[in-house]
Amino acid sequence: MIEKPHSSTVHSLIGVPQAPAHTAQDSKATEEHHTSTGPSLIAVSQTPECTAHHFKAECKSPSRSVVKRLNMNSPVKSPMKPLLLASPRRSPRKLNNENKASPQRSLMKALQSPLHSSSPSSLVSRLSLASPPSCKKNLAMGLFKPNVSAYRSLRQSLNTGTPSVLVCREKQADEIREFLTHHLTQGKPGSLYISGAPGTGKTASLNSNLESLQVKRIKTVFLNCMTLKTTAAIYKTIASELSLSVSSSERENKNAIEKALTISRHPILLMLDEVDQLDSKNQEVLYTIFEWPALPCSSLVLVGIANSLDLTDRILPRLQALPNFKPKLLHFPPYTKAEIVKIITHRIKEANLGEVQVIRPAAIQLLAGKVASIAGDVRKALDVCRRAVELCETQARKQAVLKPSNASPQKASKTSLDSVVPKMVEIPQILSIFNEVYGSRVVSAVTNAPESFSLQQKILICCLLLILKHARSKDVTLGKVFDHSLF
Ligand SMILES: Nc1ncnc2c1ncn2[C@@H]1O[C@H](COP(=O)(O)OP(=O)(O)OP(=O)(O)O)[C@@H](O)[C@H]1O
Ligand SMILES: [Mg+2]
Known part of the structure; x- marks a missing residue:
């Protein structure tokens, strides 16, 4: 002392x-x-x-x-x-x-x-x-509640609504704009079929184009076919959207729409999202709708969106006979790893976090690689990131941080925004949420094996294992398997 x-x-x-x-x-x-x-x-x-x-x-x-x-x-x-x-x-x-x-x-x-x-x-x-x-x-230090504003801004920025800027879809967006401008300004009927896997930006691209569309005096109808109870209900819905008198009879509604399309002086833009939901017996409804642009004096510009690449070829071969009214095809490929990284990074930039890093860049790379290898669905990637940020925010809210107590609240919040966040989204968190979202197929197949395999499948696996155990050669023919299964 x-x-x-x-x-x-x-x-x-x-x-x-x-x-x-x-x-x-x-x-x-x-x-x-x-x-x-x-x-x-x-x-x-x-x-x-x-x-x-x-x-x-x-x-x-x-x-x-x-x-x-x-x-x-x-x-x-x-x-x-x-x-x-x-x-x-x-x-x-x-x-x-x-x-x-x-x-x-x-x-x-x-x-x-x-x-x-x-x-x-x-x-x-x-x-x-x-x-x-x-x-x-x-x-002059004290324990305070951490500033979680960085998490909040990032969470909001990682939403899956229509984005203000579509990254990596410039080519497709240009094609949509060109098609719409050409047909709507010249009053030329026509149809466009947009295909692509889920979460590849089809709906978002069309919506963002609509917002920037410069063509005036057009009637626009946007309909998600998933919301329809029956396929035939589509006529009633379109008739009501076009402000026509709606009848209880589907045929009457259909006739009323066709009449309106042929007499309208202004172009009518009809967009049908998830159009493959109209896939019915004999494809009657789909045929009817895709043939509307070919009606004499039609003013319809039709845009159909669906997942299947070959819907028009497979379901509507009759349209091939009308070369002028064959739908124009536009495909949205799945996002690659680099594109997913770019989209997420752009969203992070939009959150205006300055130097603050909420998600570890390596975790973004890993997630992008995994999502790209499955289906290139950027919606899933954004969902995983948002959920991970949410969890980190919840954990950070429970923590107390040490900071100068004499700083004004404004100054304090600015200081904590300038520094690192209390908790960062790391690779393990991203991985566990990714597995939650997609479900680990291998793990679930193994853990639920007794329930997930039928009796025939189990017999087949047992036969294969038996043959491989006893046979000198690794080549297993179907005949051999059949012989063993009879055994
Ligand atoms: N290029 C992009 N840039 C930024 N965000 C994007 C991009 N593409 C997709 N997204 C985000 O993903 C969300 C889902 O995209 P979208 O709804 O366009 O997918 P989709 O292709 O229509 O999928 P589905 O077939 O399931 O309807 C969008 O709302 C948007 O938030
Ligand atoms: Mg969509």
Whole structure:
């Protein structure tokens, strides 16, 4: 324990007129004063690092400037006061007695102290120690709720609604725009069939094109065929969207639509999303709709969207006989790994997080690779990222963070946005959510094996294993399997 010298010692050492000896009351008053200016005092006693460092530096050069500083300071403000108070266990009486002691005795006592075998000037240098400003700063820390605004912004940005910017779909978007502008401005009927796997940006591309469409005076109908209860109900829905009188008879509704299409002076743009839902017996409904642009004086521009690549060839071969009205085909390929990374990175940029990283870039790469290898569905990739950010946010909300307590709330939020977030989305989190979303096919096949294989499949597997065990050659013919199964 470092023995702290007191005021009389210092004064006698530096040869200044000694301040009047402290009474018990004086000591108490001084103590109160220093307690009120508490942080600096506590800093001296609580931050040994700072003290030790300072002490060492000044011990080496028992400088005159130190002495000067002491001379100039008033007794109350003297830096040795913190040292007096730094021994809180001492009673005021004891302090008082020590204050009354003669300078010589004090000096002797100080010199006898095991830790103060150095020269008197070193003692002085110790007394010059004041709490450095940095130590004072550290003290003003507190535990606060973490700022989760970065998570929130990113979560919102990773939504699966129609995006403001479609990344990596410039070519397809241009083709849609060209088709629509050409047919709608010239009043030429026609049809476009957009195909592609789920989450490849088909609907989003069409919607974003509609928003920027410059053609005026057109009637637009957008219909998701999934929402229809029956395929025949489509006539009723279209008739009502075109503000025609709706009848209970499907045939009447169909006739009313066909009449409206042929007499309309303005183009009618009909968009049917998930059009393969209209796949019915004899494809009657699909044929009817895809033949509407071929009606005499038709003003219909039709856009059909579905997943299957060959719907028009497979289901509507009759349309091949009408070369002028054959639907134009546009395919959306699955997103590649690089494209998925680009889309996610763009969404992160849109969240305006500055330098803050919420998702580890390696985790994005891994997710993009996995999604691309399955179906290139960017909706799933965005869902996984959003869920991972959500989980991190929930965990971060439960944590308390250490930060300066004297910063204003605005300043504090800015500071935490500038720094790292309390918790980052890492590879394991992305992996576990990815497995949740897609379900681990291999794992589920193995764990549910008894239920998932039929009796015939089980017999087949047993036969194959038996043959492989006993046969010399690894070639297994169907005949061999049949023979074993009869066994
Ligand atoms: N190129 C892209 N850039 C940014 N976001 C995209 C892009 N492509 C898709 N998305 C996001 O994925 C979501 C799903 O895309 P979209 O609805 O267009 O898929 P889809 O091809 O129509 O799928 P489905 O066949 O299931 O209807 C979009 O709402 C959008 O948020
Ligand atoms: Mg869609």
